Amino acid sequence: MLENFSFRTIVEYLPLFGQGLVTTVWLSLLSFAGALAVGILLSAMNLQRGWLFRVPAKAYIDAVRATPLLAQLYFLYFGLPRLGIILPELVVGILALSLNSGAYVAEIIRAGILSIPRGQVEAGVASGMTYVQRMRLVILPQAFKVTIPPLLGQAIVLVKDSALLSLIAVAELTRAGQLLASDRFMPAEGFITIAAFYLLLYYGLKGLAALSGRWLGQAGART
Amino acid sequence: MTNSSSSTGMIEFRGVNKWFGTLNVLRDITLSVEPREVVVVCGPSGSGKSTLIRCINGLETIRDGDLVVDGQRLGDPATNMARLRTEIGFVFQSFNLYPHKTALENVTLAPIHVRKIPRAEAEKAGRELLAKVGLADKVNAYPAQLSGGQQQRVAIARCLGMRPKIMLFDEPTSALDPEMISEVLDVMVAVAEEGMTMMVVTHEMGFARKVAQRVVFMDAGAIVESGTPDEFFSHPKTDRSRAFLSKILRH
Numbered sequence: 001m002l003e004n005f006s007f008r009t010i011v012e013y014l015p016l017f018g019q020g021l022v023t024t025v026w027l028s029l030l031s032f033a034g035a036l037a038v039g040i041l042l043s044a045m046n047l048q049r050g051w052l053f054r055v056p057a058k059a060y061i062d063a064v065r066a067t068p069l070l071a072q073l074y075f076l077y078f079g080l081p082r083l084g085i086i087l088p089e090l091v092v093g094i095l096a097l098s099l100n101s102g103a104y105v106a107e108i109i110r111a112g113i114l115s116i117p118r119g120q121v122e123a124g125v126a127s128g129m130t131y132v133q134r135m136r137l138v139i140l141p142q143a144f145k146v147t148i149p150p151l152l153g154q155a156i157v158l159v160k161d162s163a164l165l166s167l168i169a170v171a172e173l174t175r176a177g178q179l180l181a182s183d184r185f186m187p188a189e190g191f192i193t194i195a196a197f198y199l200l201l202y203y204g205l206k207g208l209a210a211l212s213g214r215w216l217g218q219a220g221a222r223t
Numbered sequence: 224m225t226n227s228s229s230s231t232g233m234i235e236f237r238g239v240n241k242w243f244g245t246l247n248v249l250r251d252i253t254l255s256v257e258p259r260e261v262v263v264v265c266g267p268s269g270s271g272k273s274t275l276i277r278c279i280n281g282l283e284t285i286r287d288g289d290l291v292v293d294g295q296r297l298g299d300p301a302t303n304m305a306r307l308r309t310e311i312g313f314v315f316q317s318f319n320l321y322p323h324k325t326a327l328e329n330v331t332l333a334p335i336h337v338r339k340i341p342r343a344e345a346e347k348a349g350r351e352l353l354a355k356v357g358l359a360d361k362v363n364a365y366p367a368q369l370s371g372g373q374q375q376r377v378a379i380a381r382c383l384g385m386r387p388k389i390m391l392f393d394e395p396t397s398a399l400d401p402e403m404i405s406e407v408l409d410v411m412v413a414v415a416e417e418g419m420t421m422m423v424v425t426h427e428m429g430f431a432r433k434v435a436q437r438v439v440f441m442d443a444g445a446i447v448e449s450g451t452p453d454e455f456f457s458h459p460k461t462d463r464s465r466a467f468l469s470k471i472l473r474h
Contacts, residue, residue, distance in 0.1 A: 119319035126280055127333035127385060128309035137332060141323050 010189050013180045020176030021197050027090065027172060028159045031097035035158065036151075038102025043109040057106070064103035069161055072100055077168050093165035101158045108154060112147035113139060145216050152209040159201050163194075173197055232291070233258045233389060233420045234279055239288035241274065241444075248274050249285070250445040258388075261421045263431040263452070266441035267467055272424045273316075275441065276391045279422070280311040293388055309337055312382025316394040318374045320366040326353060326377045327362045330384045338385060345384070352380040356410045372403030376410050383414070390414060392423040426471050428456055440464045 010017075045057035064072065073096045080087060087095070116139050124134035166174035173194050180190035232255035241249035248271045256262050264272045277283040279292055281304050293310055295302045320329050330349035334340045340348075353362055356376040366374050375395055382390060392411065396404040408430050415421055415434040425431070431438055431452045438455040440448040440463075448455065448464045459465045 117319075119315060119317055120321065122282055122313075123315065123319040123321065125282065126308060126311070126313035127381070128305045128307075128337045129333065130305060133336055137336060138321055142321075145323075 006184075006186060006189055009180065009184055009186055010193050013176070013190075013193075016176045016179065017173070017193055017197065020171060020173035020194075021201075023171055024159065024162055024173040024197075025201070027094055027165070027170070028097075028155070028162050031094050031101065031162065032155050032158055034094065034098025035101035035105045035154070038098055039105025039109055042102060042106035043113070046106060046110055047113065061103045061106055064100055069096070069100050070164055070167070072096055073164055073168065089165075089168045089170050093162070093168060093170045097158060097162060097165075100161070101154060104154050104157070105151065108147055108150045109143070111150075112143035115146055116142050148212050148216060149209055152205055152212065156202055156205050159205070160198065163198075231258070232256060233260070233293060234422065235289070235291040236275075237289040237291075239278070239285050239290055241271075241278065241283065241285050248444050249278070250443070252288070252446060254439065254446060254449075256420060256422060258420050259418045260437065261415045261419075261423065261435045262437045262439055263435040264422060264424045264439045264441060265426055265431075265467075266447075270441040271444040272441050273393050276313075276393055276422050276424055279389070279391055280308050280313055282313070305337075309333075309385050310388045312379075312385060312387040312390040314375070314378050314382060314390070314392045314395045316397050318366070318371070318378045318398070320374055320378055320381070322366050325363050325365055326358060326369070326380075329366070329377055330381045333381070334384045349380070349384055352383050353377070355383075355413075356380045357406070370403060371399045372406045375399065375403075375407045379407070379410055379414065387419075389420045389422075392421065392425065394424050396425065396427060428452070428471075432456065440467065442467070 042057045042061060045053035046061070048054050073093070076096050076099075077089070077092050080092065120138055120142065121134060124138045129137065162172060163174040165172055166178055169175070177190035177194035180193070181187040234254075234256040236252045236254040239249055239252040240247065250271075252275065254262075264275060266272050274283055278285050278290060278297075281297060284298070290297045292307060295307055297304075297307075321332065324332060327346065327349050330352055331342070331345040334345040334348070335342055338345075350359070350362060353359060356379055358373060358376055358380070361369060361373060361377075364373075366377070369377065379390075379395075395411065396407050399407065404427070408427060411421075411423070411430065412434050423430070423435070435452050437449060438452050439446055440455065440459075440461075442463045448459065448461050450460075455464070456468065459468055
């Protein structure tokens with residue numbers, strides 16, 4: 001089997017893989033920024049005592065977690081035009097990833113905030129701080145440190161999920177593999193190459209997680 | 224304000240009741256603490272003493288009766304709780320220092336953001352307070368770098384930084400190793416001697432005898448006995464207080 005494996009073709013297609021990799025990286029970055037925005041908003045809604053914000057936030061998070069990302073992607077891709085909203089595939093893809101990942105980010109942030117001991121809240125209350133002051137000065141700076149490692153884990157998931165955008169013809173990394181597979185009938189070459197690139201991205205993010213862990217570890221000496 | 228004109232008490236409980244579900248944790252509490260008075264509250268575990276002082280700054284709410292603090296009735300719509308809390312220092316059993324802030328930042332955080340004192344002024348006052356509690360050399364230390372006794376002294380300095388009228392202590396030495404208890408009690412004695420109005424939940428009889436004008440003994444949510452430290456420790460009047468004292472004295 002290996003004697004048929006064409007490294008030459010892979011090298012030939014390398015510029016295409018390179019473009020796909022770059023696209024995957026920046027669309028993942030944008031999507032993760034979007035996911036953070038969605039997640040912060042949802043977790044803030046979810047932490048309210050009144051049901052008015054909490055119930056819709058919970059319903060949204062459940063809906064996202066209960067349905068496949070592919071279904072969500074198609075829902076936006078085919079659904080939005082029906083509503084008269086025509087967007088480029090790339091924008092639909094980033095939107096889908098942001099909205100999907102945002103639900104998971106929301107739960108990570110909520111868990112981070114709830115992990116701060118009750119005594120911290122009480123210390124803030126007892127010194128006359130308002131809710132906003134307690135959040136800003138006491139709770140969020142501590143919750144931030146706790147959430148960094150799981151957020152990087154979610155970022156890794158997002159990068160892999162971005163492969164689905166190939167199905168709506170976004171020219172990202174997986175799409176490059178598909179092109180090689182269909183143009184030259186070389187699926188092994190195409191998909192092994194993209195797998196290698198995803199592995200590279202994974203180790204990049206994992207390194208970042210380790211780095212942040214060490215940084216947090218140092219900061220942890222202060223906690 | 225309603226109900227407060229009749230008395231000069233800094234803290235006034237009048238017929239206060241509180242329930243946790245069906246459990247009557249505070250039963251018909253009537254108690255007045257005068258300005259500059261130091262009152263020690265003791266009693267067996269679960270007797271409601273922590274709940275009693277947590278009601279004073281609204282960490283717990285009361286079901287019925289009146290609780291008037293510094294002339295303001297709690298639960299009254301006219302009472303600004305956040306504002307009132309700046310007049311009440313609260314020292315927790317578990318310190319509850321902010322772990323991401325240095326000792327000095329712990330002391331200056333609320334003065335700067337709540338009292339709106341200029342940073343330079345707050346820091347100057349903070350350094351003085353930390354020096355006063357014997358931690359001049361720990362200004363830039365984080366709580367994790369401090370012993371329990373040091374953390375509790377920072378916590379006391381943090382309260383004093385707000386220039387409160389009242390200080391409440393919820394078992395301030397219970398979480399400490401024995402050799403660290405006296406360093407915290409010494410600071411509390413110094414605060415008391417400066418004329419602070421204080422309510423202290425503690426079993427430290429030495430402290431009570433030294434600075435308290437009154438000891439209040441609670442059991443099952445009610446105030447069972449109240450008297451000077453000397454009366455209470457030497458001649459307890461009720462069976463329950465005698466039983467309690469025999470237990471804490473045995474050790």
